[in-house]
């Protein structure tokens with residue numbers, strides 16, 4: 001029988017470095033596939049539908065909820081984000097190593113749905129000041145939006161211990177954080193290499 005896959009849920013506040021870490025891991029190993037979630041937020045410059053996210057209208061998101069296609073969904077910073085039950089279940093059944101970026105409430109829900117087939121990894125910066133600097137540097141967060149993101153970040157960090165692993169992504173120490181992430185993933189990477 002084919003081996004089951006595994007989901008790595010990168011959880012944490014906006015700006016903690018989840019997307020950057022996913023890129024770093026994917027450069028190191030082709031075995032890991034990013035599984036985009038679905039959002040009503042508009043794409044940022046350079047983002048493509050189906051690559052970073054499935055970008056949908058509010059009406060399309062309503063339909064996904066009505067059809068029961070979302071395993072969970074959340075309002076985050078005034079937009080809705082949700083995960084497709086089928087996409088995750090298919091990835092596991094097909095033996096894929098999937099990785100996704102999700103907030104703490106969604107991450108805990110996905111972990112509960114796939115308790116043996118997922119690992120929840122909370123990514124956090126060493127301080128809220130550092131998070132603010134990163135959001136300023138990324139250049140897509142201003143004024144009220146910044147306060148909203150930092151307020152939510154505090155709530156998320158307070159719940160980090162609900163995750164299987166907590167990974168500190170310190171300023172300028174991306175390589176060390178990616179090394180630790182790959183070590184966490186190692187048992188599943190080894191299994192996939194042996195197939």
Ligand code: ADP
Pocket residue numbers: 012013014015016017018019020021101134135137138169170171172173174
């Ligand atoms: P998230 O996906 O969690 O919202 P990003 O990966 O987009 O966060 O990272 C937010 C910003 O912080 C980006 O501009 C990224 O280049 C930067 N960043 C990520 N990790 C580090 C790090 N270890 N040191 C310095 N800057 C970082």
Ligand code: 5GP
Pocket residue numbers: 012013014015018037038041072073074076081082083101102103105106107
């Ligand atoms: P951003 O707009 O900065 O890409 O993401 C905002 C936040 O939404 C991040 O914390 C991200 O991880 C989270 N997020 C992305 N997709 C989902 C999802 O499907 N469900 C939930 N609950 N959160 C998500």
